[in-house]
Amino acid sequence: MKRLALFIVSFLCWMVLTWTLYLPSVLIGLGLAILVSFWFADLFIQEPRKFFQIKRLAFFLYYIPIFTYYCIMANLDVAYRVLHPRLPIKPGIVKVKTSLKTPTGRVALANSITLTPGTLSVEITEEGYLYVHWIMVRTTDIKEATERIVRKFEPILKEIFE
Amino acid sequence: MMTNVPFIFSLLLIVCCFLCLYRIFRGPTSADRIVAVDILGILVVGFCALFAVYTPRKFFMDIAIVWVLLGFIGALALAKYLEGKGFDE
Amino acid sequence: MKGMTIIVKTITKFLSPLIILFGVYIVLHGHLTPGGGFPGGVMIASCFILLTLAYGKEIAYKKLKRSTSSVIESLGVLIFLILALLGIFVGGYFFLNFLPLGHPLKIISAGIIPLCYIGVGLEVAGAIFAVFLALVLFKAGEEKEKPQ
Amino acid sequence: MSEIVVILGNVFIVVGLLFDLLGCIGLVRLPDVYNRLQASTKCVTLGTCFILFGSFLLMGFLWKAILAIAFVVMTSPTGAHAIAHAAHHSGIKLWKKSVVDRYEEDKK
Structure with a gap:
């Protein structure tokens, strides 16, 4: 199962890279994908059953425009702070709690936090606490910071990765 | 008029690179320099994409992908150096 | 905890299999696009360097043993030489x-050039990973290399 | 149709270049490592993604560019996280006007 998932991903990657249907090229790609999937399968995905569920892929596609929207808002926010002559920043490191369980979900959450307005994840612990550097600290309470930072993404990521 | 457009685009990116170089020279700590080197790596990817568009050769995109991956590995190595650990621990 | 976060x-x-795939793509398309044996070999070696950086050396050793990397290096040189001698x-x-x-x-074009590039790629991949291990893991005076 | 695609691609490239420039201005102006890391990582990542998407449109739907966007979005925040983590562990303090540092409190 793990091998099948890695095989599909690497073969798609090869086809995108070469972008031809010339037969020897496709055959070389097949052989290469089989080699890679036997060599690296134990590292790639831990729970491959989730990889084949259509619902998760659909939620992933639904996640992309939301993420892009927040990303552009983040950039406009940074532009406002950088171009303002008096630099309206009030930085600090706050602590938030996530309810996601799987490592992949937590990693996706941390990377989403890094790319969205005013926040940068510094450390993630085993118990699900994230230390987040916030460029404009509005609150230092754990619950309220969680409400402001994490709540935007958590429901969708829970559908994708859990 | 239209032939000057790629030149102006490249000039903007070169201004960005010079801002990064300023941070590399002036940076008070080594972490600042590492950040600037990382950002410089991503800017070069933009350069590769511009070259791929305006000298119509598709292989520059391969170079862009290679640069992304090697820049990532370089950033990780510099981060481990900054943390003061050995490379294998 | 060993390794990084x-x-x-x-x-x-997620990235290491794709880096291997990309390195082999560059090696195999050396006669069509820029690249070839040396950059592809560096990409393949950098995948193992990435594993060493992120996890510590045990996982990287599980994927590619140190003795295997020297065998691969010799194999690359051998392929190159055999192709050259077959010409004679x-x-x-x-x-x-x-x-x-x-x-x-x-x-599939250009005769033996892709095969030569495969040899060069194997040689460079093995050699750069071995050089990285030699520079990083075995510091002079602190740790002697154990005989196998 | 194709003219619309060409104009759209050029617009994407110009917007991406402006975001790149903003990120680099942030790298120069902001006061400490973490703030610089935030501004530059966000802006330069999105700007480079826009340039790559513009080249995807201009070069007749070259799907390699989408692959490059996926790699940039995956690797760039990870590198930023690694650098921030290492900087905090190597003892670099926050800016002197910072409000709170929960991580420093919890590490003790």
């Missing part, structure tokens, strides 16, 4: 391009 580990898990036996020149040339701008 969980974020780096998970991204490394077939037609009389060192490095004679004795294979048919194939279609231009397809993956």
